[in-house]
Amino acid sequence: MGISRDNVHGLTLAVSSSIFIGASFIIKKKGLKKAGATGTRAGLGGYTYLYEPLWWAGMTAMIVGEIANFAAYAFAPAILVTPLGALSIIVSAVLAHFVLKEKLHIFGVLGCVLCVVGSVSIVLHAPQEKPIYSVKQVWHHATQPGFIIYTCIVLILVAVLIVRYVPRYGQTHMIVYVGICSLMGSLTVMSVKAVGIALKLTFSGTNQFKYFETWIFVLVVTVCCLFQINYLNKALDTFNTAVISPVYYVMFTIFTILASVILFKVHLLSKCLTGSHKMDHR
Structure with a gap:
């Protein structure tokens, strides 16, 4: 084939x-x-x-x-x-x-x-994701209590890292800079997904940029990217690139998967429940 x-x-x-x-x-x-x-x-x-x-x-x-x-x-x-x-x-x-x-x-x-x-x-x-046909669907998931709590935890952790740990340990522990980039990166990916869906649907004839939700996602992408660029530069300037790259990739992937599971929990849980239901009838 x-x-x-x-x-x-x-x-x-x-x-x-x-x-x-x-x-x-x-x-x-x-x-x-x-x-x-x-x-x-x-x-x-x-x-x-x-x-x-x-x-x-x-x-x-x-x-x-x-x-x-x-x-x-x-x-x-x-x-x-x-x-x-x-x-x-x-x-x-x-x-x-x-x-x-x-x-x-x-x-x-x-x-x-x-x-x-x-x-x-x-x-x-x-697991396979169900297709999403509107930015409003992503917004609905993003405004559920689970993802709001996750977002608040991420922002609190980033604030603590920046205020307390960057001045003390930024020059000696790369996990501080990489942690900030990875945490903010998980929010970036979720917002990029929404913006990508908006662009795809808009190009196919259904304008998604008339919704305020789309512009909020664009703003989140912009702010998160600026944070990532700033602290990734600090990490690259201070530590070896050969070490930064894999550590950043692993942490970024972990937080992104966690954010995705929380954001689209309905899809994943329904899949798991379907699987367990099939097992009960065997």
Whole structure:
């Protein structure tokens, strides 16, 4: 059974996305180093990297990678596209080893392998989501008590990390910066999903941007992305890229899965109940 042309396009976009995103970590790191040599480092609260063309080249590579990843889902099913996101870890780790001279030891190699194996296992055993036909459906799920509580917990944890732990442990414990990025990232992904649905439906003829809910999701994406970019820069400027990349990927994936389970709990629970009902009749 041959692979379809759409799947080939989707997989090509997904692989390209991983290469761009993985390389963007290295380019941004070099830009941060160059900016830090002439001004206050990002890890110490400086923003001189905003004047560094190399850093902007890295940001451009990351944006191109994210666009390619978004487009890949339009051609190929998620079960084929998602596991390839783990390739960005391999790309950044290998490039960090050779370009930045950040030595990748045996435990680093093992960590990268485990990331890839874990990602593939999660995707292959993930339950299927029911299709969503309106941004209002996502808004309905997002305003349920469970997800509101999750969002409040995330915001409280981020605030505590920023106010209490960044000044004390930001320079010595990468988990502080990575934790902020991962927690905010879980909210980003849920909002991006809503914005993606809005764009898809709008292009198909059903305008979703006439609803205020769509613009709230756009605002959340913007704010969360700014937080992630800021603290990811601090992490890259302070710690080895070969370590940051896999740890960030794992934490980001864990919180994203948790947020997705809470947001779409009705779909997942109905699937589980259906499965258990079938087991009772065997």
